[in-house]
Amino acid sequence: MSKVIIVEKTFLHAEDGNTVTEYAEGEHLVSERCAEVAIKQLKVAKESKTKAADFIAAQEKEAAEKA
DSSP, X not given: OEEEEEXXXXXXXXXXXXXXXXXXXXXXXXXXXXXXXXXXXXXXXXXXXXXXXXXXXXXXXXXXXXX
């Protein structure tokens, strides 16, 4: 399951231990584990009130408007 977080300070996360992803400031859809690390351990993000499904729908709508 995924969570939406609000990143307050850029951080790096390697979901599979090999591929590193950089998360810039802003709202991102991430894995449960990434959210836990960012919020509780690194303290660089907070949980968003936006639900994952709503976040995905908004991203798709934005992409459709650009096309």
